[in-house]
Amino acid sequence: MQGRRIPFRFRLDSFLLTVYLIISGILLTFSSGGFIVNFRSIGFSFMSGAQRGIYSVTSFFSGTVTAISELSDLRERYDGLLLQLKDYELLQRSNADIRSENERLKKLLGFSEELAHKNIPAEIIGHDPNNLYSGISINRGARHGIRKNMPVVSFQGGNTGIVGKIVQVGRSTSLVMPVYDYQCFVSARLETSRYDGLVNGQGNSDAPLVMKYVKKRARDEIKPGDRVVASGENNNFPKDMPIGFVSRIRGLDYETSLELDVEPVIDFSRLESVFVLDMSTGAEN
Amino acid sequence: MGRVIVWTSVTVLFVSLVTATILANLLFLPVLPDLVLLVVVYVSFMNSPETGCTTGFISGILLDFLSASPIGLNACTKTITGFIAGKLAGSFNLDRILIPFAMGVGATVIKALTTWILSFFFGPGILLYKLTGSVFWLEVVANGLCAPLVFAFLGFFSGLFVSRSRG
Numbered sequence: 001m002q003g004r005r006i007p008f009r010f011r012l013d014s015f016l017l018t019v020y021l022i023i024s025g026i027l028l029t030f031s032s033g034g035f036i037v038n039f040r041s042i043g044f045s046f047m048s049g050a051q052r053g054i055y056s057v058t059s060f061f062s063g064t065v066t067a068i069s070e071l072s073d074l075r076e077r078y079d080g081l082l083l084q085l086k087d088y089e090l091l092q093r094s095n096a097d098i099r100s101e102n103e104r105l106k107k108l109l110g111f112s113e114e115l116a117h118k119n120i121p122a123e124i125i126g127h128d129p130n131n132l133y134s135g136i137s138i139n140r141g142a143r144h145g146i147r148k149n150m151p152v153v154s155f156q157g158g159n160t161g162i163v164g165k166i167v168q169v170g171r172s173t174s175l176v177m178p179v180y181d182y183q184c185f186v187s188a189r190l191e192t193s194r195y196d197g198l199v200n201g202q203g204n205s206d207a208p209l210v211m212k213y214v215k216k217r218a219r220d221e222i223k224p225g226d227r228v229v230a231s232g233e234n235n236n237f238p239k240d241m242p243i244g245f246v247s248r249i250r251g252l253d254y255e256t257s258l259e260l261d262v263e264p265v266i267d268f269s270r271l272e273s274v275f276v277l278d279m280s281t282g283a284e285n
Numbered sequence: 286m287g288r289v290i291v292w293t294s295v296t297v298l299f300v301s302l303v304t305a306t307i308l309a310n311l312l313f314l315p316v317l318p319d320l321v322l323l324v325v326v327y328v329s330f331m332n333s334p335e336t337g338c339t340t341g342f343i344s345g346i347l348l349d350f351l352s353a354s355p356i357g358l359n360a361c362t363k364t365i366t367g368f369i370a371g372k373l374a375g376s377f378n379l380d381r382i383l384i385p386f387a388m389g390v391g392a393t394v395i396k397a398l399t400t401w402i403l404s405f406f407f408g409p410g411i412l413l414y415k416l417t418g419s420v421f422w423l424e425v426v427a428n429g430l431c432a433p434l435v436f437a438f439l440g441f442f443s444g445l446f447v448s449r450s451r452g
Contacts, residue, residue: 104299124308125306126305126309126310127305127309127310127323127349128309128351128352128353129301129304129305129308129309129317129319129348129351129352130317130348130352130353130359131317131319131420131424132354132400132412132413132414132420133352133353133354133412134353135352135353137305137351144388167353168353174398175353177353181353181410182412183410186342203420204420248367
């Protein structure tokens with residue numbers, strides 16, 4: 001069997017074209033300073049393009065995954081920050097409360113320093129459980145130097161006023177009889193006209209106090225709004241300590257004296273802290 | 286009886302402190318219900334006059350310590366109220382609302398009456414309820430309304446407030 005021969009036909013024209021092109025190219029290369037096509041640049045462009053594609057795809061997926069992860073982290077941080085925000089709001093509120101309390105205490109401190117007598121600050125801890133009586137319990141007692149019949153005053157909204165007097169002293173607590181009690185009597189005087197009388201309560205903090213035994217001739221010199229102060233007789237209450245303001249004047253023809261309704265300076269429904277005064281001392285606080 | 290008195294005293298001490306420190310500071314309450322009185326009435330009615338007056342006395346003394354009233358005033362009024370309520374023990378069945386309401390109202394009236402009688406003997410130091418004033422009537426209503434609640438609450442612990450001889 002004779003093997004089959006592949007016929008080879010030299011194609012000179014193709015050969016010459018190739019040689020010419022190569023030579024022409026070499027000639028161009030030297031004559032122009034370089035080859036126009038930069039294979040390194042082409043290769044780099046290709047490879048970096050591929051690299052960029054791969055990076056983009058990779059970064060897309062990794063970015064998505066990271067974004068999901070970050071979203072989760074962000075949610076956690078967001079929740080955390082919300083909690084922190086609430087804490088800050090609470091802090092801000094308590095800060096405002098503290099500031100307000102600070103202001104109140106500053107005023108009380110200022111008032112305490114202004115008082116001419118040694119004073120014992122106290123807080124109200126309870127009220128009388130019996131509807132007919134109006135005792136107020138405070139958190140200071142004999143241990144703090146409180147004695148029976150000491151006057152109790154307070155400072156409220158820029159006004160100083162008489163609250164009452166101590167009627168019962170325990171070791172760490174005391175009972176105050178307020179000026180509005182039926183059994184509380186304060187020797188008083190009208191601040192401007194200087195007529196005196198006796199202020200007594202009606203058993204209820206909402207009802208006005210009554211100033212009795214005011215001379216009838218004082219009728220023309222008294223008007224609603226006049227200030228009633230303690231006369232300071234017997235040294236029971238500090239002289240000229242405000243009690244209230246005249247709200248009504250009553251005088252019957254057959255009576256020899258006037259009766260005045262007096263609105264207390266102190267609003268007992270908002271009373272929180274008081275000062276017990278030691279009248280046996282002067283300005284030594 | 287001893288156990289009932291001890292538990293009643295503890296309860297009354299707690300109730301009077303709550304009344305003085307918490308209820309008394311609630312501005313919307315025009316008057317304070319006399320919860321101690323209601324406890325005394327319940328315990329007395331569920332036991333005997335002996336238990337009633339003993340618990341009434343102890344409760345009253347405890348209340349006197351907290352109040353600006355003359356010491357012994359509450360002791361006296363509550364002893365009498367406890368005694369009368371104890372006398373009624375077993376006379377009728379205690380329902381949920383009507384009888385407790387009536388007992389709360391009745392006890393307040395007895396308290397006011399006793400105070401009035403005591404004022405004859407002990408002078409102006411004893412303050413009186415005024416029939417024309419609102420305090421008395423408001424307290425009557427408050428005690429009447431609170432009585433069913435107090436009685437129902439104490440009923441849950443009848444083992445502490447009713448002596449075994451009766452329970």
